[in-house]
Amino acid sequence: MAYTPVNRILLGAVAPTLIYYVGRKLDHALAGALLASLWGIGVMAWFLLKEKEFDGASGIGAAYAVSELAGLLVTKNPDWFLLSPIVSDWVVGGVFMVSMLTRRPLIQVLAEQMSGKNAFPESIRNGPHYRPLWLRLSLVWGGAYVLKGVFKWISLNTMPVEAYLTLRAGLDWPVIIGLMAFSIWYPRRYWTARA
Template structure:
């Protein structure tokens, strides 16, 4: 019972950590403060700049950037520039939906390549020296294909939820819910991916 409790606490810490505060909570607070004071555009510009800055700072610190972080920064930049040019705040909130759909398409498309996208990301960032014995296991490739498909499905789900939210709640609520939930879902699936891989590769 205690081991299970400790394991759950460890998972929660993996999700609600420093990165979660920096990438989800702080941007939501910034936008909410500006939006409430009638400065929605200023809030968007600051949030967009913050999101791009987080990716750039992480790159400077770690000297590496994965495909997902790069795509996220790119779409934040596109959304930010598009919003400034069009002077339409909605543009910034539509960009993440397009991002989710494109990422989903990339994930599903990568299933037809030798290495699916999740395998490339994980080997690039987390498993740099995978033993050839493990790579030679037929389940190794199947494992990454399953997880890549799961990430594709998650991104489609996020896009659909964002579309619904954008048409049902206020812009401030949409941004808060989609940002926080998006980070929680991504972190949860990352943990699931690790646990699933350990279980699946050991499965006889």
């Protein structure tokens, strides 16, 4: 199977949600949750082995999948499958924000890894506006993840489980694509305005 973002979404986000839903409907919610988590890890491993590359984005995805499975094994509570993406969003958001205290914020590391450090001219990298940009983007990414977790939390507590599962399967990719698009557009605007 060819690697495409659509395949990755269908196999990595939609399929596990359907597996959990079927297990829940058959009164085997824990088995469905465990199988869904294992499926997610398997799909991630498949794509990583196929691409023979482990990047920062895949690392975040792996952390999500492993924490979901670990939480299920520790708690033996199928509801962890519902809660784990909320907790993961809050943790990832916190990591983006805490990384602002480091020399190279996480979003800078990911951007340089994905596009290559040479994608940013040396005059920009050594200029006074390079680090402030990454601090702003870190705040945007961290805030978006925290807000996404809050939205999922509210949805889980106010919607039927089926509606929440649909939201869970469909929310992450559009937010990530939006953040990535903003992260491509904003640096050009920011640096051009300061040139």
